[in-house]
Amino acid sequence: MENSNTRVAFIGLGVMGVHMAAHLARAGYTVAVYNRTQAKAAQWVQANGGRAAATPREAAEGADIVCACVGNDDDLRAVVLGESGAFAGMKPGAIFVDHTTASADVARQLHAIARERGLHFVDAPVSGGEAGAKNGVLTVMCGGDAEPFATAQPVISAYAQAVTRMGESGAGQLTKMVNQICIAGLLQSLSEALNFGQQAGLDMPQVLDVISKGAASSWQMQNRGLTMCEGKFDFGFAVDWMRKDLGLCLAEAKRNQAPLPVTALVDQFYADVQKQGGGRWDTSSLIRRLK
Template identity: 65%
Template sequence: MAKLAFLGLGVMGYPMAGHLKAAGHEVTVYNRTPAKAEKWVAEHGGAAAPTPREAAQGADFVMSCVGNDDDLREVCLGKDGAFKGMKTGAVFVDHTTVSAAVTRELAGEAAGHGVAFVDAPISGGQAGAENGQLSVMCGGDQSAYDKAEPVIAAYAKICRRLGESGAGQVTKMCNQIAIAGLVQGLAESLNFAEKAGLDSASVVEVISQGAAGSWQMANRYETMAKNEFEFGFAVDWMRKDLGICLKTGDEIGASLPVTALVDQFYKEVQAMGGNRWDTSSLIARLRKLG
């Protein structure tokens, strides 16, 4: 069992850190809002630290799951950043969805501190985090990945190394690109069924058994039909991720017309007040259009 630090106790990080403690690891947590860290300790045991640096001291592995590029830079490189507290030979595992550029930047900074860096963004949503069934896509040195993979296994359904630093983040972009078009297609299909006077449950029962079937259809069609959107990844975060995808697409010359269109649809959902609705709320936009 390892000595670990976990930085960031949001809807994903909170249960992920819990799985690490349940697996028998020694876990110290840090959260920007200290009360959240104290609540986690009361529930799971372990310890809380007031800064990333103090949380990371003596840890074999430091895991992070924060908001965006700037948040990640701050917990790594800030005045009390984790890199200043990490011992030589430790491994930093970042589960945040950020740009590949900041990942490569921080991997270089980590190396200067004698620390390995693995980018390990995740997919599976809040339910996946709570059930320990996340898909984890990694980039970084093979040796660092080999050390980290048994620890990540505490909350992973699948964990794979896709290449050098940044490869995990680029793979997460592929994931979000695929999801964007799929959710819009599902929203259009269900809205079409409603307009045609069909029973959506009956439609889904049939088409889900063929080529149209998907995780989104199986897990979101009922709540979409009820206009309920409190069950997953928030629109604000999806737009952040799609922005990364579109910027990277421009940089590498990859055309993303559907992704760009769906990003604008999510912008319209935000204008409807749906910033914190889950991504299936694309159907609410279609219903508003009439």
């Protein structure tokens, strides 16, 4: 697809979507946007061009690919289904790419509905946070049919460094759950280690410099270790969002009978952080409950 000839819609201009849509415009795509708060859509158009639509349906009309990044399963259904939903406006053969972190069930449901209507649906949750969206280097894990994925991949690549099909519908969401399970356990271990080091009176910047060169190193250690020690949590992925994601993981684990004892415990630790008023703090704020 030639960028200038490809019409794209983007639904949801939140912390992630506002940057992702902007990368599409900079890549030369004709972009229509919809946001629940219409003033934000108008502001986006003023900065990036394209057009703002009053409903998801209007945004999707004539689009080859419709992308969305909203809050949860219910938000996704609200912008996809019904008379004003995107599916109602999409032309036959158009592709809906969902970047929401949602359940595998809703992905499969919408995939089936799309197929009945002669449309395509790709679940495509992302990893990389706001910084990844802003810099256009997200990691996107996709589920769905191979042909529409191949068509959508170059469009998604406008804001991603890696776009991978993981399998059939729902596989993208399941892969994102694996990602969040890994991060939850890692951040708890990092919190305990940093707190231990501080209690022991160590020079923590020096400790981090040394151990980040060895087997204990991780993205979280390299990018959040110092700020965790300094008690700074005003950036990145919020605790409220992480609890939503871990809830999806725990629900799916109940269905597939995969034990998640550490994840369940860390989810409750995040609940403690919320009680401290930290719902909008970055997920690295787990260390606060140890103080």
